[in-house]
Amino acid sequence: MSRANTTSKPARGFRVPGLSLRRREAIEAWLMTSPTIIGFAIFFLGPLIAVMVYSMAEWNLLSRKMTFVGLANYTDALTVNADFWQVMGNSVIFAAGLVPLNMALALALALCLSRPFFGVVFFRTIFFAPVVTSAVAWAIVWKFLLQGEAGAVNQMLASVGIDGPNWLREPDWAMAAVIVTRVIKMVGLNMILYIAALQTIPRDYEEAARLEGATHWQVFKMVIWPLLAPTTLIIMVITTIGSFKVFDHIYLMTGGGPENGTLVLAFYIYQQAFEFFEVGYASALAIIMFVIVLALTLVQFALRRKQVR
Amino acid sequence: MKTTLMSCAAACALALGAMGSATAEDLRFTVWTGNDAHLAMLNGIAESFTETHPDVTVSFETIPAGDYTQKLTFQIAGGNTPDLGWMFEDAAPAFIDAGVIENVGPALKAMDGYDFADFSAPAMKLWVDGDAVYGIPFSTSPFMIYYNKTMFDAAGLEDPLALAAKGEWDMDAFRAAAKTLAENGSWGFDFKDGEGYDSRILHALMPPIRAYGGYAWKDGDCGFDNPEAIEAVTVLHDMVFKDKSIVPPGESGDFFSGGSAMTINQISRASRLTDAGFEWGIAPLPTGPAGESPVIGQAGIVVFAEGDQKELATEFLAHMTNAQNVEIMAQFFPPARKSVLESGVLVEANERIPADQMENVADAIENGSVLPSSKNMPQILAALKPRSDALWRPDADVTKALGAICAAIQPQL
Numbered sequence: 220m221s222r223a224n225t226t227s228k229p230a231r232g233f234r235v236p237g238l239s240l241r242r243r244e245a246i247e248a249w250l251m252t253s254p255t256i257i258g259f260a261i262f263f264l265g266p267l268i269a270v271m272v273y274s275m276a277e278w279n280l281l282s283r284k285m286t287f288v289g290l291a292n293y294t295d296a297l298t299v300n301a302d303f304w305q306v307m308g309n310s311v312i313f314a315a316g317l318v319p320l321n322m323a324l325a326l327a328l329a330l331c332l333s334r335p336f337f338g339v340v341f342f343r344t345i346f347f348a349p350v351v352t353s354a355v356a357w358a359i360v361w362k363f364l365l366q367g368e369a370g371a372v373n374q375m376l377a378s379v380g381i382d383g384p385n386w387l388r389e390p391d392w393a394m395a396a397v398i399v400t401r402v403i404k405m406v407g408l409n410m411i412l413y414i415a416a417l418q419t420i421p422r423d424y425e426e427a428a429r430l431e432g433a434t435h436w437q438v439f440k441m442v443i444w445p446l447l448a449p450t451t452l453i454i455m456v457i458t459t460i461g462s463f464k465v466f467d468h469i470y471l472m473t474g475g476g477p478e479n480g481t482l483v484l485a486f487y488i489y490q491q492a493f494e495f496f497e498v499g500y501a502s503a504l505a506i507i508m509f510v511i512v513l514a515l516t517l518v519q520f521a522l523r524r525k526q527v528r
Numbered sequence: 529m530k531t532t533l534m535s536c537a538a539a540c541a542l543a544l545g546a547m548g549s550a551t552a553e554d555l556r557f558t559v560w561t562g563n564d565a566h567l568a569m570l571n572g573i574a575e576s577f578t579e580t581h582p583d584v585t586v587s588f589e590t591i592p593a594g595d596y597t598q599k600l601t602f603q604i605a606g607g608n609t610p611d612l613g614w615m616f617e618d619a620a621p622a623f624i625d626a627g628v629i630e631n632v633g634p635a636l637k638a639m640d641g642y643d644f645a646d647f648s649a650p651a652m653k654l655w656v657d658g659d660a661v662y663g664i665p666f667s668t669s670p671f672m673i674y675y676n677k678t679m680f681d682a683a684g685l686e687d688p689l690a691l692a693a694k695g696e697w698d699m700d701a702f703r704a705a706a707k708t709l710a711e712n713g714s715w716g717f718d719f720k721d722g723e724g725y726d727s728r729i730l731h732a733l734m735p736p737i738r739a740y741g742g743y744a745w746k747d748g749d750c751g752f753d754n755p756e757a758i759e760a761v762t763v764l765h766d767m768v769f770k771d772k773s774i775v776p777p778g779e780s781g782d783f784f785s786g787g788s789a790m791t792i793n794q795i796s797r798a799s800r801l802t803d804a805g806f807e808w809g810i811a812p813l814p815t816g817p818a819g820e821s822p823v824i825g826q827a828g829i830v831v832f833a834e835g836d837q838k839e840l841a842t843e844f845l846a847h848m849t850n851a852q853n854v855e856i857m858a859q860f861f862p863p864a865r866k867s868v869l870e871s872g873v874l875v876e877a878n879e880r881i882p883a884d885q886m887e888n889v890a891d892a893i894e895n896g897s898v899l900p901s902s903k904n905m906p907q908i909l910a911a912l913k914p915r916s917d918a919l920w921r922p923d924a925d926v927t928k929a930l931g932a933i934c935a936a937i938q939p940q941l
Contacts, residue, residue: 279626280601280602280605281601281604281605281622281623281626281628282625282626282627282628283604283605283626365778366778366779366780367776367777367778367779368779369779369780370778385776385777385778386778387778388725388777388778388917388920389921390917474726474913476726476913476914476917477777477914477917477918478914478915478917478918479914482914490910493598494598494906494910495906495907495910496601496906
C-alpha cells in the first residue's frame with residue numbers, strides 16, 4: 220500500500236529519471252532564483268564591471284577612440300584636478316547641511332504627529348505630499364519662488380522689512396537654498412519612518428518614567444531617543460547616501476552654479492559624461508562615488524552589528 | 529501544414545524584400561525643429577527630390593534643440609548614425625575634429641549647376657578647412673534688436689529702427705533708451721531668451737564686445753581681458769546693476785509677453801509675436817566705437833561619415849541647398865547664398881517682418897561674423913560659466929572677472 224502511494228504521488232517538484240532529490244532541489248532552486256540572478260547580472264553586475272573597465276580608459280564618446288590609461292583617470296581626479304576637490308567639498312557640505320536638518324525636522328514632525336488627534340492624517344499627508352511630488356515641478360516652482368527681488372520668498376521677507384538675498388545666484392546662499400528646498404521635499408519620508416518607530420515603543424515605558432517623576436525632556440532623552448537609535452542610524456545612512464547621489468535637484472535649480480558653488484559629485488559625473496562625452500573619466504568618478512557610498516553602507520553595517528552586541 | 533509554412537515563408541521573403549528595397553533608398557535626416565510649418569517645408573523639398581530620385585524617401589527625425597547635440601552623439605556612438613543632420617555652429621568644430629562628418633567638398637564642387645562659389649565666404653568659414661567642406665549653412669541668422677514700439681512711444685522715445693535710419697543707434701543711445709524705459713516701469717532689455725547669464729552667455733557678451741572692437745578668442749588667444757572687451761562688459765554690468773535697466777540674474781522679464789522693452793534674438797522668434805498685443809519691430813544691433821558689428825548665429829547641414837548612403841545623402845544635401853530650395857527656406861532661415869541675398873527674396877520672405885526691417889537682416893548677414901566656436905566648446909562653456917557667475921555680482925570687479933575667464937578657458941583654446 221505504501222509502495223503504491225509512493226509511485227502515484229511524487230515527493231514534490233518535477234521528476235527526471237536518474238536525478239536525485241538533492242540534485243532536483245538544486246535545479247529547482249536555481250530556476251527559482253535565476254530571474255533575479257540574471258537581472259542582477261545584466262542590470263547591475265555587468266554595468267558595474269563595464270564602468271570599472273571604462274574607468275581605466277580614455278574614451279571620448281564622439282571620436283570613439285578608446286585608449287587604456289590604467290589608473291590615470293583616478294590619479295588625475297585625486298591629485299591634479301582642482302575642480303574634483305571643490306566638487307567633493309560641495310558634496311560634503313550638502314550632506315552635512317541636509318542630513319542633520321532633515322533628521323531633526325523629521326523627528327520633530329514625527330513626535331508631533333505620532334499620537335492620534337483630530338486631523339493627524341491630514342497633517343501627515345501634507346508633510347508627505349512633497350515626497351511623491353514630481354522633482355521637476357518641485358524644483359521649477361522653488362526656482363520661481365526664490366527669484367531675486369521679484370521672488371515670492373523675498374516679497375514676503377520685504378513685507379517684514381528684510382532685504383532677502385538673490386538666493387540661487389549668490390554662492391553664499393545657493394547651497395543653503397538647495398539644501399532647505401531638498402529637506403522640505405524629502406523630510407516626509409523620514410518622518411514616516413520615525414512615526415513607525417515611535418509607534419512600536421510601548422507606552423508603558425513612558426508611563427513608568429513619568430511615575431518616577433521624569434519631565435517631557437527627560438522622557439525623550441532617557442527613553443524615546445535610545446529606543447529610536449536603530450531607526451535613527453538607518454535614516455542617517457540612507458539620507459547621507461541619498462545626499463551624495465543628489466542630481467535632479469541641482470540640475471534643475473542651479474545647474475551646479477553659481478561659481479560652481481553647488482556643483483556636487485553626481486552632477487559633475489553627468490557633466491563629464493554627457494556634456495564633454497569623456498566617458499572614461501566620468502566612469503572613474505562614478506567608481507569613486509561608488510566607493511564612498513559603499514564605505515558609508517559598511518559603516519552602517521558595522522554600527523548596527525555593534526548595537527546588536 | 530506544409531502549405532501554410534510555405535505561404536508564411538513566401539510572405540516573409542516578400543516583406544523582407546520590400547523592406548530591403550525601402551531601406552536602401554531611405555535617408556534619415558535629424559533636425560531640431562518640431563514646427564509644423566518647418567517640417568512641411570522640409571518634406572516639400574524632400575518630395576521635389578523624388579523628381580530625380582523616384583525611389584528615395586527622406587524622413588526627418590526631430591530631436592529637441594536642448595538635447596540635440598547630446599542625442600546625436602549617442603546615436604553616432606551607438607552605431608545608429610543618421611545620413612544627414614542639422615548641426616549647431618558651436619557643435620560643428622568638435623564633430624569635424626572627431627572625424628564623424630563627411631567631406632562633401634569634392635562632390636559639391638563637381639556637381640553641375642550647384643554653384644558652390646555662390647555661398648558667401650564669411651558664412652562658409654566655419655564649415656571649410658582648406659579644400660574640405662564639412663557642411664553647408666542653411667541658416668545664417670543675424671541677431672537683431674526686437675523692440676516694443678508701444679513702450680517706446682509711451683516713454684516718448686524714438687524707436688531703435690528710426691535711430692538706426694539716422695545713424696544714431698549706438699551703445700550710448702541703447703543704454704539711454706533702456707534706462708528711460710526701465711524708469712517707466714518695465715525692464716529696458718532682456719538677454720536672448722532670458723538666458724544671458726546661463727546657457728546664452730556668449731550671446732549676451734559678444735554683441736557689445738564686438739561693437740567695441742573686441743573678440744572672445746582668436747588664434748588661441750583669449751580676448752575677454754582685452755581693454756575693448758572690458759569696456760564693453762563694464763557698460764553691460766553698469767546697465768544691470770547701476771541703471772537697473774537689464775533684467776538681472778535670477779529675475780525674469782520676458783520681452784515676448786511684455787516684460788521687457790527690448791531683447792536680442794533672431795528672426796525666427798518673430799513667430800512668438802503673432803498675437804503679441806503690442807506694436808513691435810526689429811532693428812540692427814547698436815553700433816559701438818568699432819562701428820557696425822553684426823553677430824550671426826549659424827546652423828549647417830552635414831552628411832555623416834558613417835551613414836550608410838553617403839553619396840545619396842550628399843546628393844540630397846546639394847538638392848536642399850541649391851538656389852531654388854534656399855529661396856524656399858529663406859522664409860524661415862536666412863540664406864548664405866549671395867544670389868538669393870541679392871535677389872531680394874529674403875526681404876520679402878517673412879510675412880511678419882516688413883521689408884524695410886528685413887533689409888537690415890540682409891545687411892547684417894553680409895557684414896556680420898558668426899559667434900565664436902571651438903572643438904572644445906563644451907569645455908570652454910563649462911570653464912566660462914562659473915567665472916561668468918562671478919562677473920554678474922553687483923560688486924564684481926569686471927576687469928578681474930574677465931581676467932579669470934581668460935585664465936580658465938585659455939587651456940582649451
